Amino acid sequence: MMVVRPIKEQDWDDLRALAAKTGPGFTSLQDNDEQVRAKLEAGVEAMANGTAPDACNYLFVLEDLSLGKVVGVCGIDAAVGLSYPWYNYRVGTMVQASRELDIYKQTQILTISNDFTGYTELCTLFLDPDYRHSKNGHLLSKSRFLFLAEFQERFHHTVLAEMRGYSDANGVSPFWEGLGRHFFEIDFDHADQLSYKTKVFIAELMPKYPIYTNLLPESAREVIGLTHDNTTPARRLLEQEGFRYSGYIDIFDAGPALEAPLREIRAVHDSRYVKAKLVDQKLDGELFLLSNCEFNDYRCAMAPMRMQGNDIALISAETAAGLNIQSGDTLRAVPLFADRRF
Structure with missing residues (x-):
């Protein structure tokens, strides 16, 4: 894992x-x-x-x-x-023009920023x-x-x-x-x-x-x-x-x-809190990013998760061990890929 x-x-x-x-x-x-x-x-x-x-x-x-x-x-x-x-350099545009010569020119410029x-x-x-x-x-x-x-x-x-x-x-x-x-x-x-x-x-x-x-x-x-x-x-x-x-x-x-x-x-906007519920069997299906809510002991893993109702997330015991959490603990979760939703 x-x-x-x-x-x-x-x-x-x-x-x-x-x-x-x-x-x-x-x-x-x-x-x-x-x-x-x-x-x-x-x-x-x-x-x-x-x-x-x-x-x-x-x-x-x-x-x-x-x-x-x-x-x-x-x-x-x-x-x-x-x-x-x-x-950084800021990439900008400088416009130079002369009506008399009928010249209009755009030049890319770099400015220290x-x-x-x-x-x-x-x-x-x-x-x-x-x-x-x-x-x-x-x-x-x-x-x-x-x-x-x-x-x-x-x-x-x-x-x-x-x-x-x-x-x-x-x-x-x-x-x-x-x-x-x-x-x-x-x-x-x-x-x-x-x-x-x-x-x-x-x-x-x-x-x-x-x-x-x-x-x-x-x-x-x-x-x-x-x-x-x-x-x-x-x-x-x-x-x-x-x-x-x-x-x-x-x-x-x-x-x-x-x-x-x-x-x-x-992944920030779409992430949400769920309550972990451990299951013995190995789960499959769509992958989620899952993290505990700790600061010093932060853990994040990628694993399948199955929702039970609106806020209960079924995860494997292996995933829970990797995240240092137990059944009933709060997780932050979001689908791994941007085109997926809960």
């Missing part, structure tokens, strides 16, 4: 092994001992009593209970940009390639929505997700090569590694004025707002939940930023 839960100190070895598999451009979980250790410690601290909600960087892991092994990770940053500036300051961010989504089957990716990503739904007071009313931008088979970002390199004079990987520590150097070195994209190489213009091939499934999943691209991109690789009002995310 697969269960999502908050990270623990003892998950270090598995988390470090996952970080070694992420590859170039995956800023939030790099093959770096210092960064992985900081990520783990921040995740553990976020679940501690007394931590200010807007300072929390929640980190959850997907555990294969049959092996006792962590095979995936996902995170929620409660409020970005409060301790250091949070930069801190517009997402304070927003809640979905981050650090990575699943071991060996487990990219059986809808494990759906469980890992969407488990965060039930946590958001249960503890809405801890988060901003708008949720953000930055998608990894396009890079080629060699890990080269055309956008970085066409723009960033001219101001930083360092490789994309190096800049990306630096960015997890601080983004102050961005403000120090990037141009303060709008950038006309028609001055960039065609290879750079073509990838503005595009998603890395490995991240495309994650983007589709978020879009099915109500997230939309609103014209903001990552300053390094031009990956799109998706956003949605928290209460309008499908």
Whole structure:
């Protein structure tokens, strides 16, 4: 059985092994001992009593209970940009016209922005390639929505997700090569590694004025707002939940930023409370996301569920054990897929 839960100190070895598999451009979980250790410690601290909600960087892991092994990770940053500036490019349009010459021209421009300051961010989504089957990716990503739904007071009313931008088979970002390199004079990987520590150097070195994209190489213009091939499934999943691209991109690789009002995310809006009733037999049928209502001991799983009346949910004993609940306890539930209803 697969269960999502908050990270623990003892998950270090598995988390470090996952970080070694992420590859170039995956800023939030790099093959770096210092960064992985900081990520783990921040995740553990976020679940501690007394931590200010807007300072929390929640980190959850997907555990294969049959092996006792962590095979995936996902995170929620409660409020970005409060301790250091949070930069994006806002993609806009500049209109230039001359009546005398009968010329009217629209030009795409990029403007440095801190517009997402304070927003809640979905981050650090990575699943071991060996487990990219059986809808494990759906469980890992969407488990965060039930946590958001249960503890809405801890988060901003708008949720953000930055998608990894396009890079080629060699890990080269055309956008970085066409723009960033001219101001930083360092490789994309190096800049990306630096960015997890601080983004102050961005403000120090990037141009303060709008950038006309028609001055960039065609290879750079073509990838503005595009998603890395490995991240495309994650983007589709978020879009099915109500997230939309609103014209903001990552300053390094031009990956799109998706956003949605928290209460309008499908899995948040449609989730509801049910009372668990355990059954001995194995259930089949439509899959649901099911979570307990605990904070420190949060658990989320994907399993069949059968309604009995309006508020009684029949679940298997195995599912109950994975969620650390007993018969009669309250669960939050929602259909796994966006086109399904209770």
